[in-house]
Amino acid sequence: MFRTAPTVILPGADQRPVVGSYQTAEQAQKAVGFLADNGFPVERAGIVGHDLRLVETVLGRATALRAAGAGAATGLWFGLMAGLILSLFAGPQGSGLAFMAGGLLYGAVFGAIFGLTSYWTTQRGRGFVSRQAVVADRYDIVADAAVADDARNLLVKHNWRSQGG
Known part of the structure; x- marks a missing residue:
């Protein structure tokens, strides 16, 4: 789901303004794809995962x-x-x-x-075979300050379309 997140600046973190937040990486990637399809300069945007955790899925016995x-x-x-x-x-x-x-x-x-x-x-x-993945609790889309408002406006349109309205 789309929600507006406050801009939080951490040392060494991406300090561009947050223009949208999503619960899954797939949702964030689709939103950036929507920006690209609508002429937004996506090279001036990024996706930042927050609250990372390692998830290990056990596939079977080794x-x-x-x-x-x-x-x-x-x-x-x-x-x-x-x-x-x-x-x-x-x-x-x-x-x-x-x-x-x-x-x-x-x-x-x-x-x-x-x-x-x-x-x-x-x-x-070890005794088992597994697959590891790093997942985040939230995925923020950030954009350069000069184009952040354009990205926010486009993401509002994206949210309307993805909600069916």
Whole structure:
């Protein structure tokens, strides 16, 4: 939701005036997109997250088999790309498929080895796989003082449209 926030100046923080505040990064990005679509010079604006926190989502149990599988899958992609590039220089004998198959095989093997090595050296009792993200409680849109009023006026229009009114 759109709300007007007071300008708070912290040491080392972005000291441009706040022209709008949103609860999610997606809402703030859509608002900046609206500014861009309406001719606002978005290079003079920014999005500032406040009250940051780290959110870690547990994806599952960490096992050597999972690490080897993930490493092999990554290695397959790398091997495929290497095989494709090498097959371009293989010549007309048709050995391009052999380069691709070899790339896939070696990529999977070395990827699995790398995945296992990473697992054994970095787990140290962790026991699970997770994904981390930094999220904010509030996302402020700031703009240079010279264009802040224009941004505020456009964001009021954006709010009317997003509310259906």
